[in-house]
Amino acid sequence: MSQPTHAQDHASTPVLVHDPSLRDGHHAVRHQLGPDQLRAYAEAADAAGVPVVEVGHGNGLGASSLQAGKARLSDDTMLSVVREALRTSRMAVFMLPGWGTTADLKRAIAHQVDVVRIGTHCTEANLAERHLGFLREAGVEAQGVLLMSHMAAPERLARECARLVAYGASAVGIFDSSGHYLPGDVTERIGAIREAVDVPVLFHGHNNLGMAVANSIAAVRAGAGILDACARGFGAGAGNTQLEVLVPVLERLGFRTGIDLYGLLDAADIAERELMPAPPTIDSVAVVSGLAGVFSGFKNRVLDISARQGVDPRDVFFELGERQAVAGQEDLIVDVATALREARGG
Structure with a gap:
């Protein structure tokens, strides 16, 4: 039809x-x-x-x-x-x-x-x-x-x-x-x-x-x-x-x-x-990623690394946005999360 x-x-x-x-x-x-x-x-x-x-x-x-x-x-x-x-x-x-x-x-x-x-x-x-x-x-x-x-x-x-x-x-x-x-x-x-x-x-x-x-x-x-x-x-x-x-x-x-x-x-x-466990949703992290202008494909890696480092993934996204991170720079996520943890004395 x-x-x-x-x-x-x-x-x-x-x-x-x-x-x-x-x-x-x-x-x-x-x-x-x-x-x-x-x-x-x-x-x-x-x-x-x-x-x-x-x-x-x-x-x-x-x-x-x-x-x-x-x-x-x-x-x-x-x-x-x-x-x-x-x-x-x-x-x-x-x-x-x-x-x-x-x-x-x-x-x-x-x-x-x-x-x-x-x-x-x-x-x-x-x-x-x-x-x-x-x-x-x-x-x-x-x-x-x-x-x-x-x-x-x-x-x-x-x-x-x-x-x-x-x-x-x-x-x-x-x-x-x-x-x-x-x-x-x-x-x-x-x-x-x-x-x-x-x-x-x-x-x-x-x-x-x-x-x-x-x-x-x-x-x-x-x-x-x-x-x-x-x-x-x-x-x-x-x-x-x-x-x-x-x-x-x-x-x-x-x-x-x-x-x-x-x-x-x-x-x-x-x-x-x-194909999917559930359709995509606009969750809090997604909103922050969009506002920060960070590649959407970073989401899972940011969540994983932030959890390991004990930092807020929203802070990671905004910092990645400040650094103008792009696809292919996934290693930068670790650097950012580590820096945030150290900055708070973790």
């Missing part, structure tokens, strides 16, 4: 929905999803007509490690299972240079991946040049994304996205990695990027301040053509934009997604039943 539309102001505008539930959701379960879980959700998302399904370790290809968390399954196994489960949906992967390598990309290509996203810190698009160039030469659709994008001004984000396009990205955009944005922030940034590039622009939201759906709507109204969302919001910290809420909201506004509502709701029910 398709969602009926009431507003037709955007009736001719399609929006491509990209579903990273099986990648970003891994953060919420310490990267421990098994093959049956991956298969069950991939088949349900495919049946609903979700255009793109992303899979992998939460930090992307090659990231399974003691530092970022050991995944239950290898990249090869995850890609193989999901590739087999998808009939019409396209399969996507994510990679951060430094965690993943060209060798990881070659293995993903061998698994017939359809879309590859290369992510960098918001001011370091140059780190994606080699990998985007490789993918362009390999004939694989490649997208470039800027993480922790609240740390840069709109004009800087626009310049970095223009670099990603020059390197070979067929779509570019920003991640609200810490759930820090309000809708006005998104409008300004997406608008600046839209003016700077001639490829589709994407937005990936997190829900630390309860704004993920509103921010996604702000993004698409500002010209974004690709929106990320996860079933039940399954993702790092307070979770991502909630897929089965975003799609009917888009349809009510007149945007076209091509996703079947009942199939989507069924997929979300399967996700809640099969």
Whole structure:
């Protein structure tokens, strides 16, 4: 069943929905999803007509490690299972240079991946040049994304996205990695990027301040053509934009997604039943993480380390925000917690 539309102001505008539930959701379960879980959700998302399904370790290809968390399954196994489960949906992967390598990309290509996203810190698009160039030469659709994008001004984000396009990205955009944005922030940034590039622009939201759906709507109204969302919001910290809420909201506004509502709701029910102990919630730590502008994927590590050191995790998040910590700097959590303990004479 398709969602009926009431507003037709955007009736001719399609929006491509990209579903990273099986990648970003891994953060919420310490990267421990098994093959049956991956298969069950991939088949349900495919049946609903979700255009793109992303899979992998939460930090992307090659990231399974003691530092970022050991995944239950290898990249090869995850890609193989999901590739087999998808009939019409396209399969996507994510990679951060430094965690993943060209060798990881070659293995993903061998698994017939359809879309590859290369992510960098918001001011370091140059780190994606080699990998985007490789993918362009390999004939694989490649997208470039800027993480922790609240740390840069709109004009800087626009310049970095223009670099990603020059390197070979067929779509570019920003991640609200810490759930820090309000809708006005998104409008300004997406608008600046839209003016700077001639490829589709994407937005990936997190829900630390309860704004993920509103921010996604702000993004698409500002010209974004690709929106990320996860079933039940399954993702790092307070979770991502909630897929089965975003799609009917888009349809009510007149945007076209091509996703079947009942199939989507069924997929979300399967996700809640099969993938997660409970749907993400905006707890106290998540709020502080969003306010501090700290990567949502740090949540479990901050809680673990704070408990061992006997310090308040909220203090750790605010200090990490002051130090402008980014993904890949997980070791800094230990330094911060230790410093806080010593400062109080512990």
